[in-house]
Amino acid sequence: MKRLAETKLKLKTTVVAVFIANEENSAITGVGVDALVKAGLLDKLKGGPLFWIDTADKQPCIGTGGMIPWKLHVTGKLFHSGLAHKAINALELGMEALKEIQLRFYKDFPPHPNEQVYGFATPSTMKPTQWSYPGGGINQIPGECTVSGDVRLTPFYNVKDLMMKLQEYVDYINENIGKLDTRGPVSKYILHDENIRGSLTLTFDEAMAGVACDLDSRGFHVLCKATEEAVGHVKPYSITGSLPLIRELKDEGFDVQTAGYGLMATYHAKNEYCLLSDMCQGYLVFASIIAQLED
Structure with a gap:
């Protein structure tokens, strides 16, 4: 942008730079960019391609995953570990319930045929990433715990679905809690004498949808040609990492294409870094894109 201003080139197209600004601090x-979209200030740019520069490794990233964070709160009954028959072990219930949920998830959301077309490294996944409980002695069977994790959903499935x-x-498991596998002869999830049942409560944090870029658009073709010229080869890829807003932008009518010139190997590393040589190639990519869009 600085060089365009300094050289005062007369272009047929308008080149606009928009800063994401708050991606790493959504508070x-x-x-x-999200505020500009909401205010309609980017609407005039729908006539040309939109390049979202926030991926890595110098190649077009043509697909991203949705990210759906979830929490599964498990309620059992706390009791002394020497009297296990009087407890509902929330940890065991959480383990078995999560196993059942994952089995059902992978049956309902199997690898999608389009994932091969887009070169996704993984299909959709649903897994725990955190586990917490209120604490207590080693001789206490916990009466509650919370399992948290996320779903990474390829863009060929619907987040709301x-x-x-x-x-x-979760509703099915709650209704059929006594049918879950148990862990040993006195492990149980219903205490009939006390009329106590274990239970699950599922909640979600803010979800994000993935995107599949348009592989037939002008934006994609000029990005590929520019990448091949500057980097020496072009190999588009897709990952189930997530980017904010780009699905919404695509749904709004923008030709969204994504790329980036950092290093994927250092994503969120303690000392995250990039290579100046890669940034120089990125400069050449965009010089080529601007030149191609003048034709």
Whole structure:
């Protein structure tokens, strides 16, 4: 942008740079690209391609995953570990319930045929990433715990459908809690004498949809040609990592294409870094894109 301003080139196209501004701190709202979209200030740019520069490894990233964070709160009954028959072990219930949920998820959301077309490294996944409980002695069977994790959903599935399905799984398990596998001869999830049942509660944090870029658009073709010229080869790829806003932008009518010139190997590393040589190639890519769009 600086060189365009310095050289005062007369272009047929308009080149606009928009800063994301708050991606790494979503607590700050009302700034950056999301605020501009909400205010309609980017609407005039729908006539040309939109290049979202926030991926890595110098190649076009043509697909991203949705990210659906979830929490599964498990309620059992706390009791002394020497009297296990009087407890409902929330940890065991959580393990078995999660196993059932995952089995159902992978049956309902199997690898999609388009994932091969887009070169996704993985299909959709649903897994725990955190586990917590209130604490207590080693001789106490815990009466509650919370399992948290996320679903990474390829863009060929609908996020709302996924969330409804997960809730259906949990509702079914709650209704049939006594049918879950147990862990040993006195492990149970219903205490009939006390009329106590174990239970699950599912909640979600803010979800994000993935995107499949348009592989027939002008934006994609000029990005591929520019990458081949500057880098020496072009190999588009897809991952189930997630990017904010780009699905919404695509749904709004933008020709969204994504690329980036950092290193995927150092994503969120303690000392995250990039190579100046890669950034120089990125400069050449965009010089080529601008030149191609003049034709």
